[in-house]
Amino acid sequence: MIHPLRPLLLALALVSSAAAAAPAPVHGDTLEQVVLLSRHNLRAPVVASGALANATPERWPDWDVGAGELTTKGGVLEVYMGRYMGQWLRQAQLLPPWDCPQPADFHAHANSLQRTQATAQFFVAGAFPGCHVAVEQRMPLGTMDPLFDPVIHRDHAAFRARAVSVMQQALSASDLAPALSVVEGITLYPQSAACTGRSNCHLALADTTFSAEPGKEPRASGSLALASGLVDALLMEHYQGSGIPREGWGRLTTEAQWHALAQIRNRYQDILFGTPEVARDVAAPLLARVNVLFEDPASPKVSLLVGHDSNIGSVLAALGITDYTLPGQYEKTPIGGLLQFERWRDRGAGEVRYRLVYVYPTREQLRGAIPLTDAQPPGRVELVLPGCGPSGCSEVQFERLLHRALN
Known part of the structure; x- marks a missing residue:
């Protein structure tokens, strides 16, 4: 049977242990808002056991959780990511340096499956130890939330x-x-x-x-x-x-x-x-949510949306981002990785810029359950947004990019 590598209590203890602060994001600009679109962390295989069993004469290892459920190690890994991201966001002065976040600071919404809800809860435990921060669940556990359900919408x-x-x-x-x-x-x-x-x-x-x-x-x-x-x-x-x-x-x-x-x-x-027309159709609900979060002045400074690799893959393809590599990873949409939509404001000119970054654990960090710190940071790749410059998108360019992706 496959057992967790380390007990979850170890991860929770490490949250309060000494760790190097995350690096300041960008010098000279002010980070105003972040939307995080995350894939759930480590889970048991989701393919039906019969299909897996029948495809090899060998015996597959047993798991101590149900098919598709987040493992204890997955919880450990997500606590590490939450702790790192919480430090990074505080360093950017987007979250309170010590106090628990208020609704205007942070909001989490996850798909209504065990692995996504648990991932969001472990992220919160790492980012805000000792704080009561709820994770929104809109549907009964075990059913798909329409926001995260990667289905075809057009009936033509x-x-x-x-x-x-x-x-x-x-x-x-x-x-x-x-x-x-x-x-x-x-x-x-x-x-x-x-x-x-x-x-x-x-x-x-x-x-x-x-x-x-x-x-x-x-x-x-x-x-x-x-x-x-x-x-x-x-x-x-x-x-x-x-x-x-x-x-x-x-x-x-x-x-x-x-x-x-x-x-x-x-x-x-x-x-x-990843085919453009399908991606735009499948990703439409999430892209519309990202658009609303940035347009609504009442939106929290940090929003966490926890879904699946199909959500991240379709969002990237809908935006026209297909050619990228993630050093240290096998997968293009690795478990525990997240898309980080960032809105920055130039302190001098006051101009707004949007950037998109992929933050992810490397395969060595996943395999070894390595805590994420300044000395061992997660991978971080800035993605090039089509039609925008190397420093990101202007407000007009970003609106145009989302409009194309939603139509």
Whole structure:
């Protein structure tokens, strides 16, 4: 059974321990407002146990939480991120230096699943130890909040046909056959129950089909979806760490293999949620919320929205941001990572600038449960917003960018 690496109490104790302050964000400007869009932290694999079990003759490790639920280690890691971000925001003088935040300072809203609600609560515990800060939950636990539900909204046959066609074209342009072979070699897929009675049984892109039905997530079926689920399980086990003496049953041993697995996972997400028209449709509720938060003078200085990789991926694609790398990470939308929308004001000219930064834990920080400090900071990559300069977007440019993404 996979057990937590460290008890949660250790993380909570470390919150109050001495740690280097986070660096000042930007000199010469004043940070006025931040909207954080976060992916939940470490969870158990979400693919149905039958599909995983049938895809390999090996036995998968057991988990001490239910499928898709945040692990204890995931809570530890999120406490670290919350502590670091709380220090960073105080250093920027956006949050009170010592007092607990008031509603005008901070608000958290998470999807209504266990892993997202728990992630937000652990972030709050790290950022504001000893404070009572509620996390908004709009739907019954276990159901999707419409704000975070990455579903198709447009009910038009022509749109659905275009979406499926674009997904198929993206798949055809992907050279994933070598990576699928790596998955086969690690899982011994041809020897699995899924291949019983089938000759020449392999993971092949030719059997992959797509759907884009209104009210449902964009979906793939066939080998690509199965391979993505297998890779997800291997990644979650890698990050969980403890209790797994030999990764991939001793057959996952090289960086080249990990990069092949990441290629499958990243490309799968890109095909489903990264095509521009689909991304704009799926991400519309979250982008509209970001727009309202920045436009409404009554919005809190810091807003935390906790959702999923599909939320982050679709938001980035809708904004036109597709070509970026996150040093030290396998995934394009890593667990525990967050998009940081920032509004700055020049102290001299008074001009407003918007910036977008990806803040994320590296794979070593996840695997080793390394506390995030000034000496061991999370990764931080400033993303280039289309149509804007290297210092970010002016107010007009940012409004234009959001308008294009929402239409």
